Amino acid sequence: MKIQESAENYLETILILSEKNAHVRSIDIANELSFTKPSVSVAMKKLRESGLITVDDDGFISLTAEGLSIADRMxxxxxxxxxxxxxxxxxxxxxxxxxxxxxxxxxxxxxxxxxxxxxxxxxxx
Missing domain, CATH: 1.10.60.10 (Iron dependent repressor, metal binding and dimerisation domain)
Incomplete structure (x- = not known):
């Protein structure tokens, strides 16, 4: 599956943050990339709907196997x-x-x- 550059950047950022911290939230991504929280929330929704991430009840974001594969490659x-x-x-x-x-x-x-x-x-x- 070909995904957009922005999605690849988000996945790569989630991977990098997950190596530094036990948990990754949208606010962590927004801070890392200097993006607004609403922009990151929209992107996370698209990544979740594409099956590239999961978000638990506490708002913690994890890469799926497919998301991890893309993030690792990038x-x-x-x-x-x-x-x-x-x-x-x-x-x-x-x-x-x-x-x-x-x-x-x-x-x-x-x-x-x-x-x-x-x-x-x-x-x-």
């Missing part, structure tokens, strides 16, 4: 591309910002080639 791309661009000499803040955009549009085939190249480079250093 986060892996983000980390690898950020590190790779920084290694190439791009200032870290710009590398992170650029990786954030690239991770959503790069094909899986191209990403796998970059990952293989980075892995090979690491073996030599």
């Amino acid at each position: 986060y892996e791309r983000h980390k690898l591309l950020s590190d790779w661009l920084a290694y190439l000499g791009v200032p870290r803040d710009i590398a992170v910002e650029d990786a954030c955009r690239i991770e959503h549009v790069i094909s899986q085939e191209s990403f796998e080639k970059i990952r293989a190249h980075v892995t090979e480079m690491k073996e030599h250093f």
Whole structure:
């Protein structure tokens, strides 16, 4: 299933926050992304209806297996591309910002080639 970039960003943010905190709520996401609470609430409703997250009675948000799969893929791309661009000499803040955009549009085939190249480079250093 192809989902929008904004949904991928939300899922990735939920994953990152869940690694830092025991529970994730909409307000945590709003604070992390500097979005309004109503905007995040609308997005969470769409993600829930798409089967990508669950929200319990206390408002705690969890990724479903499918949501986790998407979030993991985006986060892996983000980390690898950020590190790779920084290694190439791009200032870290710009590398992170650029990786954030690239991770959503790069094909899986191209990403796998970059990952293989980075892995090979690491073996030599």
